[in-house]
Amino acid sequence: MNKKLSVFAIGTGGAFDTDKVNSSFYVKFKNDKILVDCGYNVFPYIKENMPEVLEELNAVFITHLDDDHIGSLKSLLFYRYYILGKSTLIRCGEDITRALIDYLPSNNVMKNGKYVKINIWSLIDLPNFNPDTLKASGNLPNSFIYPVKCVHHVPSYGFVFGFKDGGMIYISGDTKAAISIEETINLIDNVYNIKESFLLHDFTYHNVPEETSHACQKDIEVRYSTRFIERLNYYHNDKCVLNGLIYELKEK
Numbered sequence: 001m002n003k004k005l006s007v008f009a010i011g012t013g014g015a016f017d018t019d020k021v022n023s024s025f026y027v028k029f030k031n032d033k034i035l036v037d038c039g040y041n042v043f044p045y046i047k048e049n050m051p052e053v054l055e056e057l058n059a060v061f062i063t064h065l066d067d068d069h070i071g072s073l074k075s076l077l078f079y080r081y082y083i084l085g086k087s088t089l090i091r092c093g094e095d096i097t098r099a100l101i102d103y104l105p106s107n108n109v110m111k112n113g114k115y116v117k118i119n120i121w122s123l124i125d126l127p128n129f130n131p132d133t134l135k136a137s138g139n140l141p142n143s144f145i146y147p148v149k150c151v152h153h154v155p156s157y158g159f160v161f162g163f164k165d166g167g168m169i170y171i172s173g174d175t176k177a178a179i180s181i182e183e184t185i186n187l188i189d190n191v192y193n194i195k196e197s198f199l200l201h202d203f204t205y206h207n208v209p210e211e212t213s214h215a216c217q218k219d220i221e222v223r224y225s226t227r228f229i230e231r232l233n234y235y236h237n238d239k240c241v242l243n244g245l246i247y248e249l250k251e252k
């Protein structure tokens with residue numbers, strides 16, 4: 001099996017960090033090349049610095065509809081259609097789909113799915129997310145992608161990509177710390193017998209939980225176990241130093 005899994009940080013900035021690229025990741029997973037989020041300065045950055053991505057990506061995953069996550073999505077979709085002649089598959093959470101369709105241009109090209117095809121999480125939606133049942137049925141897939149529900153001011157999902165008996169990555173999307181997140185990650189660890197993982201989590205230095213819809217130190221200390229906190233790599237802020245290729249699963 002092709003066990004390729006890598007994450008390239010295109011940007012790790014938050015909404016106000018206009019001197020940094022918005023939080024966006026380029027994930028290579030098996031044969032897929034997935035752009036996770038396309039905030040207001042992401043398309044110009046990619047076009048200038050990594051134009052091959054515009055050619056080769058085969059899906060865009062959207063965590064949620066804030067500007068720093070979809071602000072240049074339309075430009076990317078138009079560019080791929082009109083300049084490169086390519087259509088784009090978008091995947092997002094079920095409760096984001098309707099708003100995303102309203103946001104995108106409702107012209108004929110869009111409507112007949114010629115340049116954009118929006119694919120919701122029809123396979124496994126979190127309310128029914130139960131790897132234990134999957135495990136009991138003996139039908140555990142060798143690789144998996146799951147949406148993980150966030151706690152944010154709008155509907156929002158993070159994503160997990162991984163391999164049974166192998167490695168996995170988690171990109172949180174914008175979220176406060178939530179007990180359900182640690183529980184979900186632990187469940188996936190156990191059911192899929194995960195050997196190594198790389199967890200990226202939203203973080204703000206505005207350390208007042210009631211004033212922010214992002215995770216801050218106080219929020220994290222209350223919601224998460226020490227063991228889980230030690231596993232987290234923080235992003236979506238001006239102090240994050242992660243960039244370029246930040247994770248690559250080594251084939252065992």
Ligand SMILES: [Zn+2]
Pocket residue numbers: 064066152174
């Ligand atoms: Zn947000």
Ligand SMILES: [Zn+2]
Pocket residue numbers: 014015066068069174236
């Ligand atoms: Zn954001």
